[in-house]
Amino acid sequence: MFIQPWDASLDEDxxxxWIGEGHDFGQLAVNGLPGxxxxxxxxxxxxxxxxxxVHLARPNSVWKAIGEDPNVTFTVIGDYAFIPGPWRAPAGTLPQNGVPTSYYTAVQFTCRARIIDDPQAKAxxxxxxxxxxxxxxxxxxVAADQPPYGRMLPGVRGLHLEVTGVVAKFKYDDHKPIEHRASVADHLTERxxxxxTAAAQQQRRRLDHVGPWKS
Structure with missing residues (x-):
């Protein structure tokens, strides 16, 4: 994931x-089999x-690929919005000459996956x-030998994803002037x-922390 300096996470906290606020849905990406x-x-x-x-259904096509290569990526994306060009036009220029962009937060984990099949461990x-x-x-x-879950456990497999690296991106125009960022946040709230609304909240939060961008 390409991250400009002004889009980088301020720190691990x-x-x-952001993850702890309820962003608990993402995409597991696994290297495909040859060809x-x-x-x-x-x-x-x-x-x-x-x-x-993570747990997934046993028929899922992901298992064979993980068996071949347990190095995976898990990505969580949220608080995204399309920003029209006129909102980003520099002061003194025609609105239609503004360049549109996307705002979003993304956290990407690189992991080593371990498959969990033991019934007690899955429970x-x-x-x-x-x-x-x-x-x-x-x-x-939830118990391996008790209903209702016990009889369903064979139908799923667990995944323990050992996180080996994390990159995070908060793309909210932090390199733009304060007045510009505040204006876009207002546009988002109005639309x-x-x-x-979530994207505007992230932009205002970052604005408070970052202030004028300094390289």
């Missing part, structure tokens, strides 16, 4: 906080210390994930489509 394209799987995930936990993984996704605990106990 920034991207970790085949990469396998990309959209899925929820949960955090396990510095690592990630433990699912308990950890349910503790994250169903905080109210409104689900049956209010899709993730416009």
């Amino acid at each position: 920034e991207w970790q906080a 085949q394209p990469p396998v990309v799987v959209p899925t929820h995930f949960s955090v396990d210390g510095p690592d990630l936990l 433990d993984l699912l308990r950890r994930q349910l503790a994250h996704f169903q905080l109210d605990g409104d689900h049956a106990h 209010g489509q899709g993730l416009d």
